[in-house]
Amino acid sequence: MGSNYYGDKRLTDEMPIMVAAQHADHNTSNIKHVHHHPEGQLYIPLQGVIVVEAGDVRQVLPRGRLGWIPPDMPHGATAYASTFKPGLAGYTIHLAPSLCAELPPRSRVMRMSALAASLLERMVAWPGGMPADAAGRRLMTVFLDEVHAADEEPLHLTMPSHPRLQAMAAAIADDPADETDLDAWAAKLGWSRRSLTRHFRDQTGMSLVEWRQVARLQKGMELLNGGASVTTVALSLGYDSVSSFIALFRRILGVTPARFAQFDT
Structure with missing residues (x-):
């Protein structure tokens, strides 16, 4: 997305939010150009996965998650359609700086609540992706309250x-x-x-074992999204048993790898 979001103006306190569709096809393979802007940004997948590189953080977002990018943070993203569903991958939401003060100062992955998902269904129908009246602004406020209260996930x-x-x-x-x-x-x-243990945890917030576990999970989501079987993915990630991979996947994502691959969670 370019530097201007509507006309020749940026988002302001009077027009503080914009919702836009994000599309993908099977051939998407490169991270979009790294850029930054004074607005904060949310990535919300509907199917497939969205991969976000933000500062020193890499996010792999499946459906049901929110990827948060604070204002002015360099980032790039790629939406990957699932094997069987090219087209609409999800939405991005840009927020004026005044709306970002209570959101995290670092990029984060958060679980999307059922209420936030319902509100989003109404927000995407806004003309031009922006609230046209006071009722729309109230929807925005409740949605942001839900984002602020969302649980962080280790993705x-x-x-x-x-x-x-x-x-x-x-x-x-x-x-x-x-x-x-x-x-x-x-x-x-x-x-x-x-x-090594002390410096790695100080700089990443994780132990090496935890970090490798999330790296495996991220790679597994990408491979499953591309059509690989659960057994192939588990073995390619170094698991001695498929059941160990399934247990980790279900514990962190709340769904089995097979269901993720079939229904995109």
């Missing part, structure tokens, strides 16, 4: 800032099946196990 990965830790994290993200343990990584990086 994002923060990249560490230290160059050596970045290289390690990138290697894990590229191949989540790699079983290199803490001691081996510490030896490669020239650190003690204790230093």
